[in-house]
Amino acid sequence: MTSSPPPTRIRKMPEERRAEIVHTAARIALEEGLERITLRRVADELGVRPGLIGHYFPAADDLVSEAFAYAASKERASLLPDEEIGLAPVDRLARFLARLTDGEYVDLGRLWLNARHVSRFKPGLRAAVRAQEALTRDALTVLVDKGVHAGEFTTEDPLGVALHILVNVDGLGAYTNDDVPFDHPALHDMAIATAERLLGLPGGTLRARG
Template sequence: MGRPSKAVERKAELLAVARRTVVERGLLNLRIRDVADGAGVTPGSVLYYFPSLAELLQEVQRDAVERFCTARERAAAGGTAPGRRLVAMIRSGLPAGPGDELCVLLYELGTIARRDPAYAARHIALFERQVGSYAAILEAGAATGEFTLTDDATTIARNLVALEDGYGLHITHAVPTLTRTAAEELMLAFARTATGSALAEQS
């Protein structure tokens, strides 16, 4: 198999720099020049591969969403009891802390969804994909009798994702108002109530 082309390698390098720049600087007043400076190239070199900052950030968002979802799906893959999969799913969705690059990146890019339909569509897809993963685990637990759900699986799944998003923002603040450990326990408390399962035994 041949080596990746220089164009593919250069685009990957620029995406990596763009990810780092968004995490370090945030999106407010972000410019192509900031990415170019981080990569040690001219703004024109960046624009050769990405015609606008918007297109570059859309590619960053696509990549971040895919990496985040793939990692979560792998963590909560089948082959173990639904209770263990549910605990793994909860743990994989919470940021490690304020320096969690991938989660911070997704939160930053999520702010653009308020005004840009393209970003909004991917943000919705991210939400629904996570809901689908949770719902599949909940349905499996209900089918085997391990869970006694207090509501339909999709409703519980949506609440779990919403809790993750809310607690995640608190964890990633410059001055965190909640630790990851505390957020995990709060989510597990809701999950125990929603499933009728003593998930602590799955830890």
């Protein structure tokens, strides 16, 4: 009786393997927290040896930083998707805020809260958090500025408006770790109401268009 040869393991290209590692680490971060990312944990998830993960990320902190940056970039792309660039700025802003407040971004809210805390002790993660904050802040500032030039928004300080909105959203994120979250109708529309007030929009405009 002839035994079957063992299955051949397919060797992945370096770029593919690295992307797989980062994607897996980002999933762990979203589901369990950045502290749970270790070379061994990611290796176990992928069914490989920890040494393979260490080949791409000799220091676990580097993997933590890149996993956060990956998750934050995916978040920004889903909140302000490229396919909506042709929409009126008021509609893009409305969709951005509606998505942030519809409850589907709870895990990402927890991740940002987690990253800001952990980054106090990890310089690499701190740099990644600052870089992602800047990218999101710039994208929202550009959107507000376009709305001003299109005559849809009224403000002399697009960056200031962007900061008000983002700090408001971050503040609401502080509630995401509650097992039984405090709830009030004002929380759901707080960021939206802030944006409408600062941009000279009638109350309810953004919620209706979002």
